[in-house]
Amino acid sequence: MSPLRPKAFPLGWLARSEAGLGLAVVAVVLLTLLFDQQRTYYYLPELSALDVLRHTSMLGIFALGAAIVIISGGIDLSAGSVIAFSGTICATLMVFLAPEAMQKAEPLGAGVIILAVGGTLVVGFLIGSLHAWLITVIGLPPFIATLATLVGLRSLARAVIENVTLHAFGARTTQIQIFDQQFRALTTSVWLRAALFLMLAVAAWVLLSRTVVGRHLYALGGNEEATRLSGIRTDRLKWLAYALSAMLSSIAGIFYIGDQSVADPQTLARGYELNAIAAAVVGGCSLRGGIGTIPGTVLGCLFLRVVIDGIAKIIKTGADVYE
């Protein structure tokens, strides 16, 4: 199984290992230290690290899904919309389960939060299944199938919110405010999201590198026809890949609505699908499938984040222009 690592990268030995990407991360950090006049990384290392960790974890959670799909030879363009839709479903479930508490900004209770989160994950699984169904049963190319949900889910989320708030609160709104401090404390915690990202990354790494199913996913991405003729049920593998991708995006959606204290499907996670694909590709995943690693994807996320953070630190005034 040598094709697990990229070969066509132009930087020689660096390309054959995640060490190259790790060195690139270190180089960007050093350049930031050099050109940042306030030496923020030196004087405020903990704060800077937390900032990078906060964003890397969030991007990483749904980039893992993008990486699994890309390795299996597919593409998932729907991550941003799935995040927005899942966040909407989570808030909607909270409204269904505790309409008065949501309207009066009162605590929801652990039970409501657990049910809302659980329901959101189920919806994520269903969206992934829909993708797999469109691809394997209807025969749509992955690009088209996930493009359809990229376009449709955000609008559907708007419709869901308007209908639900009309029935629950008596007035239509285009977003649902999240006041619950318990939920917000959980979802804004850098350590929780970082720990979750780490666990998910380890689980994905084990799945892809240490299990038969993982090897089959690489084989599927490398040559689908040969894999199918070998007796492997490729449809089920695709189902697994797209379901995992959508569920990981759903987890990100739950964190985002807590972080922003609002479920606003129109603006939430717009364009994030490209960030996820970029992180996976920078991390060594080949868009042709069959090549890539989870550690590479994690480093890809870290690299993108330190570049963005470095620019903000160096530019200072007007940094928002370059994000």
Added chain:
Amino acid sequence: MRILCWPACLLLAALALTGGCSSQRTETSSLPAAKRIILLTNGNSPFWDTARAGLDAADDDLQLERDGFEAVLEVNDGTPQGQIDKLKQFASQRDIVAVGVSVIDAANVAVADEMKKLQDKGVHVVTIDSDVDRDKLRDARFAFIGTDNLAGGIELGTAARHLRPEGGQYVTFVGRTGAQNAIERVSGFKQGAGDKFEALDNMADDLDRTRARDNVRNAISNHRGLNVLVGIWSYNAPAIVDVVRQLNRRSDFTIVAFDAEPVAIKDMEAGFIDAMVVQNPFEMGYQGVRLMKALAQDDKATIAEMLPNSEGDGGDIYDTGLKVVVPDEDSPLQADLFGEKTEFLQLGDFKNWLAKYGLQGS
């Protein structure tokens, strides 16, 4: 592949059900041949939910249905392209008689061109909440209904000046720096705050709330002397408070902001916002529909009542008023510091005002 069918079918059924719900609503709300009066937003925020409440109230009070009209709120996606596309779409529909636009970029000629094309087709166009560039593109609309944003900025600057008499360094946070309301508010803040205050940056987030929080983190990290954080658009206040709370640095900053999102009201209650200058989106929605209906019916009396000096300088502006809201009586800010037209309220009184209209924010 049967195993794949059940979850996919389940989801499709759910989607169909939701679609059915929404189409049912649309059918009942667009009964025969009603002429539409549309309010097109610049983006999405609770601010527009309050405007929608005003729009619905006008729908009832002014008996739109009886007169063959229907008032509708259309939410833009926060981009100039989205607004241009919507205006083009309106131009292709014959049942639209008037459009109120919250212009996303004051100087955007493409948006103004689409507004002019609508006017050429006989559709009445006004601006609501955010106007076009009045020097260059005034003829793209009949009138502006909303806040005097420059005055609002001055009031917010005045609040900052009295909260921090020794002066300070500030950063303004906004969705789009090119929006007319943003330009005027930032400019007004500078005037109101005075010479002791230095502007360090004006940061845009393109309506991405995650980026809004990033901007606050970057500003705090990049500018050591920063001590005043200014929220220009409604969701900027919660973004500022979230970051300051996470960093546990409340005592280092004076926080003032425009608008009162429901979360921002909670934040002020918790002591994280020193002053808010609040617009009246309810009135914007209500008076916007009132003026557009009057234009559609050529009701000169109502137009003259709303814009008595429409030929004079600034006579094409209907001011919906401002409120300055402070946490409680212990605030160093007092009513006499602000303009005569500005209503000064403590948070408790402001919440009572919201409750009177069944609103969560403004």
